[in-house]
Amino acid sequence: MSIIEIKNLSFSYDKQQILEDINLQINKKDFLAIIGPNGGGKSTLLKSILGINDIQHGSIKILGEKIKKNLSKIGYVPQDTNINTNFPIKVIEVVLMGHIRNKEEENKSNNFLHKYFKIGYSEFETSCALNALKQVGMEEFANKKIGSLSGGQRQRVMIARALCNHPDILMLDEPTASIDVNGQKQIYELLKELNNTITIVVISHDISVILEYASKVAHINKTLTFHDISNTKETLKKDDEHFCEVEMLQLLGSKGTCLC
Numbered sequence: 001m002s003i004i005e006i007k008n009l010s011f012s013y014d015k016q017q018i019l020e021d022i023n024l025q026i027n028k029k030d031f032l033a034i035i036g037p038n039g040g041g042k043s044t045l046l047k048s049i050l051g052i053n054d055i056q057h058g059s060i061k062i063l064g065e066k067i068k069k070n071l072s073k074i075g076y077v078p079q080d081t082n083i084n085t086n087f088p089i090k091v092i093e094v095v096l097m098g099h100i101r102n103k104e105e106e107n108k109s110n111n112f113l114h115k116y117f118k119i120g121y122s123e124f125e126t127s128c129a130l131n132a133l134k135q136v137g138m139e140e141f142a143n144k145k146i147g148s149l150s151g152g153q154r155q156r157v158m159i160a161r162a163l164c165n166h167p168d169i170l171m172l173d174e175p176t177a178s179i180d181v182n183g184q185k186q187i188y189e190l191l192k193e194l195n196n197t198i199t200i201v202v203i204s205h206d207i208s209v210i211l212e213y214a215s216k217v218a219h220i221n222k223t224l225t226f227h228d229i230s231n232t233k234e235t236l237k238k239d240d241e242h243f244c245e246v247e248m249l250q251l252l253g254s255k256g257t258c259l260c
Contacts, residue, residue, distance in 0.1 A: 001028040002064070003169055003199050004049060009058035011044055018044045022058070022224045026169075031192070031200045033214035035207055040221040042203045043079075046173055050076060063168070072100055075162030079173040079203075083154060085147030091157050092142040095129040096121055098161035132160040136190055152183030156190065169199045176206065188213045 002025050009022040019041045026032055034042050047053045049060055051067040062070040075098070083094075099121075121129075133139045136156040146154060155175060162170060172191075176184040184206070191200050192213050204210040211217065215230040 002026070003028050003030070003062070005059075005061045005064075006045075006049075007059050009045075009048065009055070009060060011041075011048060011053060011056050013044075017222060019048070019220075020222050022220075024218060024224060024226065026199060026201065028168075029195060029197075029199055031195045031213060031215045032202070033210045033217045034201065034203045034220060035205070035210070035217060036220040042220050043173060045220060046171060046201075046203060049171070050074065072165060073168045075165065075167035075170045077155075077158050077162050077170070077172040077175055079175075079177060083146060087147065089146055090142070091138065091144050091146055091149070092126070092129050092133065094146050094157055095132055095160045095164055096125060098132075098164035099125050099128055100165045128164055128166075129160075132163040133157070135163055135194070136160045150183070152179045152186055155179060155183075155187055159187075159190065159194075163194075167198065169201065170194060171201045173203045174205065175202060176204070 004024075004026040006022055006024040009019055010017070011019040022045065034045065036042050044053065048055065049062075049067070051071055055067075060067055063073060130139060130142060133142055136159050138153065138156050138160060141149065141153065141157075146157065149157065159170070159172075159175075162172075170191075175191075176187050179187065188210070191202065194200065202210060202214070211229065216226070216228050219225045
């Protein structure tokens with residue numbers, strides 16, 4: 001089943017072509033890795049899917065409809081989460097920011113200030129936030145200050161925030177950019193587990209790590225080349241059991257420098 005369908009998408013900044021004739025279909029429960037050089041258009045594509053960039057040419061549909069109708073079906077974790085670790089905010093409060101309020105649930109609320117004055121959060125919203133934290137293994141940290149957590153723990157909280165509205169698709173832009181090697185593996189193991197129920201789309205420069213978990217890969221450098229690697233992973237591994245980018249690019253029909 002197609003979750004996201006992109007047809008003939010092109011995009012320019014100040015007459016400079018960034019994306020050219022992009023065609024891509026993302027299906028239910030895909031784990032798609034988007035790779036490519038800096039400035040190749042990866043983040044531009046993500047912003048187009050999220051409706052941040054206006055469609056200049058071509059089309060994007062989410063669950064068969066225009067972007068704005070189904071944006072709530074996407075959970076998004078940006079590259080720069082801009083967390084001030086000195087700000088005295090609790091983990092659960094950060095996660096609650098990801099909840100999209102539902103009028104029907106608000107009317108059922110027993111919280112007087114929330115129901116009539118929209119102050120605070122309802123029991124339903126708090127329950128959703130705690131459940132999202134449980135999904136990422138951070139429930140016990142709900143009342144901790146966000147600044148007291150490690151980088152990997154904070155990223156799990158950001159993923160919980162994106163999961164708070166029960167999305168069908170989780171999109172992440174460089175989710176492990178500032179995390180140590182052990183933390184990176186933990187994040188990708190978490191995403192692998194979440195992939196059992198939702199579609200995962202990840203932008204990453206760390207080819208050797210992300211391709212251990214992804215089932216499909218899209219290389220973007222203005223144009224897009226795509227490959228289903230679910231049945232070809234073993235042919236892409238070197239003797240040290242890591243993926244080699246140059247072999248991946250050769251498979252995709254592109255040229256590049258091996259970074260592994």
